[in-house]
Amino acid sequence: MSMTNILIDNVPYAVDGSKNVLAASLSLGLNLPYFCWHPALHSVGACRQCAVLKYKNAEDTKGKIVMACLEPIADHLRISIEAPEARQFRAGNIEALMTNHPHDCPVCDEGGECHLQDMTVMTGHNCRRYEFKKRTHTNQYLGPFVNHEMNRCIQCYRCVRFYKEYAGGKDLDVFASHDDVYFGRHEEGVLESEFSGNLVEVCPTGVFTDKTLKKHFTRKWDLTDAPSICHQCGVGCNIIASERYGSIRRILTRYNGDVNGYFLCDRGRFGYEYVNSPQRILAPAIKGDCALANASPEQAIRQISAIIASGKKMIGIGSPQASLESNFLLQQLVGPAHFYAGIPRAEGKLIRRVITLLKNGKVRTPSLAEVKDFDAVFVIGEDVTNTAPMLALNLRQAAKKGPVELVKAMHIPEWNDAAVKDIVQGTTGLFYIATPHHTALDEIATRTYHAHPDDIARLAYAVAQHINAFSSIAGASSSTADAHSPDAGTTANPDADFEALSKSIAAALLAAKKPLIVSGISLYSEALLDSAASITNALKDQAKDPGLVFIVPEANSIGLVMLSDQFLEDAYEKEEPDEDEKPSQADEDTAILLENDLYERTFKGQTDLFLRRQKNIIVLDSLENATTRQATHLLPAATFAEADGTLINNEGRAQRFYQVHQPDNAVRSSWKWLQELQSAASSEPNVPPSASTHFDSILQSLVREFPELTAITTLAPAAGFREGTQKIPREPHRYSGRTAMHANVNVNEPQPPEDADSALSFTMEGYAGVPPPALTPFYWSPGWNSVQAINKYQIEVGGPLHGGNPGKRLFEPSNIPAAILTPNIPAPFTPTPGEWLVLPLYHIFGSDPLSALSPGIKERIPQPYIALNDSDADKTGILEGHYVEVLLNGQKQRLPVKLHTGLPPGTAGLPKGLAATAGLQFPFSTTINSGNHD
């Protein structure tokens, strides 16, 4: 970064010479209003709001209005933000915008966190001279997530720039012209993009607002907020979760420059509603003669701790949805030998393989944010948009990287977005996708390859071999041409196609500055993981700087497997009664199940068998499900919203989340229940258990047992941390109604609950400045009430947070020779006549069972279906929409057929995670009866 000396209002500053004046000014902490510019979308010069005066030289007194966002930083640049001409222009510009903007702030959804409000106040415009009618528009229904109110639009064009250009959406656009421009869909309907919710934050005013918030609307200042981590996939996006009156009201992006930056996917943003579900378990329950009956926490603790203290056989089953702390305490309670990671063995082994490859391999896995900087991508097996949506969003940016680098070489700065786009003309860089079926990213791919997972692994291995074979003679210089050769893979000979394709991918990866390989476990194939790693190893050997990303399914998949290598089948098999053992003895068994619906994980028959053998089924969970209905003892566990904890994402990044509010019922973190049980079980009967241990001490004992997790103690300041003498308030300083909230019960202001586990408080009192990043519950700064107050929390706009981006990486490649792979190339897939190999199909809405319980998400979940190969269907006369009979775990299910998915012959696909497919272990072979179509 080259520093350049400039003068702003005659004050000298040294600023990053690669920036524009707006970004530099904001990074200096100066207040300069803007609308169309966005730190991730950059400059287009549409709104004209960031006007400043630019002087020719030291003598120039007149200056000229320029747009700061389009003005490059140059040596001895002299500008003025405060000059009266510049101020007048900016106030006039707001006045112009306000001619058509409604004066409805008090009843507007955005009021109090509106960037337009902030900028209006900042410019000083407050008196309306416009006396004519305002233009009006018709609003559209845009689906369950985003509300549309076009009359508020100030035409900054950010929405379409994000939706179309950044996120690759097709169904939001700008229509008409002059002062009638309209931002919406061509007709009413559900926004298709998986990232539509970002419109809520990208829109500087109240055109696009959060429809789930609108259903239980609360002003920003009345929300209690906490820094949290999204639990809806393995990527670990940082979120702000907000509560009022005991219910979660919304999720916003919590900026983390190393992870999700400014954005979230719609599952992450709108999938929170299950927290408020009527199916929440709010009180402990104990099974009486026939049914579960509510019990007091004390009763429950007493009964369960008695079972634990009895010393009978006891196992614990953890969960990839639960925090490290909860899993660890369960492991402690039952003993490591009796603790099982609550996932099927096939999945567990693959996650273990991922950990090994990342820890002991040769190649560094990039952070989610770093993914954007790779200029060639090869996706192996993953439908990324559905298995790790935010990774897909960043891969879309990586696809632009190559062309943008070429533009930068022409001395056009990357921030000049309009200019870059005019030159790039929508071309994408080298991007290859090998998946069993079409995926949303196919549209940006240079080439795609749709095949059985074994054939995908074969392709990946072939690519690795070609890279290894590239000697200094072949060189990478001629390889770009190969990569773009349209002839590659168009001959009639499939073997030659395969050869040409693998060669062209190898050439492309070698030609790139930074090639990235993306794979994961969604197809349950170890060959895919190994072949992906063998490509990056080969690239590393060729002195390239490759990256390797693995996608894992759940929020704490990695953390769970780091705690235990025993999986569900191990638990189930161990519990099989020995032949000479009396069944009655087995009946004494106790299983403690942590936040895990086993019926989602394993087939019903298998799960039933296991649970039937348990005398005591102690379940800690937050929502009713098939497993909780089998419980003998049920404890109401916190969701992410009521719990503190640590998760490890697919990068091996440990991240802390904090409870948003203290519920006024028995719900508490699983680790709290477990620690109370532990304490009660180990104390003398009738003696009250000793004072509970706090979160930090659990962390201490956790890292004593698992030294490789030591970094998790440094993720955030400890509970004793104070800014001066103050805690960090979860409520903003303008929080209102505190004395009135419970006035129907008690006119006294209730004592706010204490948070003994963190440095956050449940009040509005406390430190008012910028807190440590891991403890930042909301963004707010004087004059900056919208989400764009984030500028004030960053060292430079779009850069790292003050105090560093939170989270700690646990793995750096240690290049242990033992981890070097011996290629284990699978045989090509050959279909068995009459049989279908069923692969899992992933859906951003539906494949995650928890978010699927959110009403908004529910509207977007597909109906169960079976996807078939087109030619297979042709042969049997099956048409799109026909119902067929599929044998699933011995049971017949009638499902409608979906064609044109690109699946290879002999395979079929079933959506994973739907109720109809719960417990299926993919992949599996089955038969399909196509007779009797209707």
Added chain:
Amino acid sequence: MDKPLTQHIKKDGSWLTLKEYEAVGGYQALKKVLTLAPAEVTTIVTDSGLKGRGGAGFPTGSKWKTVPMGPDAPAIKYFIANADEMEPGSFKDRLLLEGNPHQLIEGILIGAYAIQARFSYIFLRWAYHQAAKAITQCIREAYEAGYLGEHIAGSDFQLDLSLHTSVGRYICGEETALLNALEGKRANPRSKPPYPTVHGLFGKPTIVNNVETLCNVPLILTNGADWFMKLSKTGEGGTKLYGASGRVKKPGLWELPLGTSLREILEEHAGGMKDGYQFKGVLPGGGSTDFLTEEHLDVPMDYKSVSAVGSRLGTGTLIVLDDKTCPVGMVRNLEQFFAQESCGWCTPCREGLPWTTKLLDSLEKGTGKMKDLDILTFQTHYMAPGNTFCALAPGAMEPLQSALKLFRQDFERHIHEHKCPWE
């Protein structure tokens, strides 16, 4: 040859066929050009002093010079004739388009050769149906005769030419918005830099020249730069198509030496004001130029001289204001047009022009207030050059800002009399 540009245009309204054009020396300039190096062609055009006739007056040769040339230059470049004549009061290109399309095609060919373009387009105003017919036939003829396509006139030069008929937005005449429209995108202007000569149509080097500009090119190549320079009265090179509309005796279009005085155009060629009408003012170069009045009548109509008195030569087509026409109403009509034609990209133009129009409308209806004049003056500063994304709104402010100065009393009368005094 005092009217080189229009000398061959027939009076009967039909255009010159290829045969007819060739009979008067057509495509000889092209044949000559094909023996020259591209850089030599550009030098000749530069030396001639030819400036863009679309309104901005940028030297044509200098524009061509900024196109990347040589072996490292992109293999594909574009050459575009801007025939999207939509400036209020302008109808000069229409004569050339309807009367002698081959002259334009030859100009395109020469320009394309100079920058070594591979593809070319004529971007035509949608309403010019007759021109579309003429151009379509002439392009066909040119292909058949080997003036377009591969091996043009037996050389290695290759150029394809297509006619693109616009769907009719004023903003498409802005060269970068034109590029977006040609690409099938919204006709919003583009950010500059990069300039189209380096990154233009589909990201490739592109020249966009006005029709009248290009029609001069074959003449320059045939007769030389000096000849062209000497055609003008004041040293800026060439003749100019001047037009006049309004209440003059003979509204029309005349090819005259560049630098002919405003008075000569008005009094001699347009025949002076109609009986019973007094001259009050004139927009010298189309709808987006500042008013000039009586005192400016002796200004030579060239780029430099008109700028010196506070207006612009623009398209050189006069819109004459008489004493029986309300200047506020005239400006209102213009602003309504510009407000309607705003692309909606930048705030001042999108929001400022409709507000301006509503204020003028209110004045016309007799509901205006004195403070409205302050707001109107504010708008002219707000939409000044550089404050907006492109030149549309600053252009729209030119008639308004000059009217506010020159006809201030007329504005105030609307307010004091609570009606339009011309009603």
